Amino acid sequence: MASPSPNAVAAAPSAAPAKPSPRPSIWRTVLRDKIGMFGAVLVTLMLGAALLAQWIAPRNPTQINGRDRLQGPSATYLLGTDELGRDLLSRALYGAQVSLTVSITVVTFAALIGISIGVASGYFRGILDGVSMRVMDVLFAFPTILLALAVVSTLGTDTRNLIIALTIVYVPTFARISRGAAMSVSREVYVEAAKSVGVGHLRILLRYVLPNITAPIAVQITISLAYAILVESSLSYLGLGVQPPAASWGSMLASGKVHMERSLWPSLVPGMFIVITVLGFNLLGDALRDSLDPRLRAAMR
Template structure:
């Protein structure tokens, strides 16, 4: 009598198993509990949640229109302006809130698009190997050889300043990091017994990728996604500072910082406010990303759960 080999059951008997919906749910709950117990990760999570809430509710909580000018130029904090006013008499608190919308929107769009493309390329290169790997891997290596900011500057300079060109430049910059991470995971998981069992019973390559390869790549993708947002905020602010990012009158932390530097001798607040916002945003995403890395690392998972 021939016994049918079922990949999922073979996994459970041998102690190795692919990710199932129930196991993914258990891992998600376990991850949330570990994050709640980790003070550093909890601080990062609180910062991220508050910043997202502030950006989403900016039209409701900002005291003024971020582009409305007044005669109270470079006013100090207090009175009509809680955080002061810039060189054009615009409220810094309102501009900081709308600047958060700009930075978060650009960063989330960039990292989501770059992640989707990079994950696809990494899966193709790591699972199929051969010609696809010979094309994709050298291309990502070439892109890695350029400094990130320099590559973004080259794309924006070639296409001109503006939000669309900024997003395109940053998407190109972040694709290789996702592709490399997913490629390594796909190459490792592809050699696992349960994947070979799936191939033996005739599962298609698409089903193998969706059922085994991709779920096992979720952890490194999540960590890379979080840390990439922090880096994207920095690059977006850097390009805005150079005048190559989001164009006026739309508020941007980088452009606010650039405009404020010319008036440092008269008032430091137009530079301090966006600078502190950038610092807090990057800190929050980095703290959350570092904690996710520690929690999701198999070598540290046992220690983290104690």
């Protein structure tokens, strides 16, 4: 079979037309999607509540008022009080700070580590791919909550160790997704052409591979944020997350369940905040998936 001329090969990378950034059309698609828009609004509200908690919270979240224990919603306490008379709205707002800070930090670190491992494995393959993926398989063998419990129990119960545990839990997911996407992209003609003319591996990864695997990663980030909130709340519920008297949705649920016969509000309020936040991230993730999938985007036109 005749080999392509050197001039044709050399021109291959530059001949490919520059693709315009997909962001404007992606966000237009999300904004046109009523469900996705609703999810974006929920996420924005929760992020705003977390960022502005110290200014919009009506009371000190750790202030104890023994005379006002287990009260329902009123003009004084908009969402009621817990078993120690602490304002539930204030504690829920500060709990949003904890849950969102932990989940965003965890997903950021897990994405950076997992994507680095996955892209390197999918692009270079060989021994690196074999060793790194076997390690990921070992981590995948454990259920998420069980692995997080094991790490937190070993390292100790504080916020830093909680972040480390959840990061370890979510690294394999990002590694697997980015590996598969990078392996597919690395087989494309433009990548092979770039290799043939001596373009460096780092430049190929940054210019050709990473920009073309952002779609599945973006969707996975939103989904992982939702699940990280659930896992963090679960660990706090079991007493292995953020420790009292700091406000945390999980610990609020744990303390409220004991008093459910007298008042539902100590359990209902944090549960409501968890549901709203997780629902928002899931709806936003679905909208991003639809807008980033070329087949779905073509069907919507």
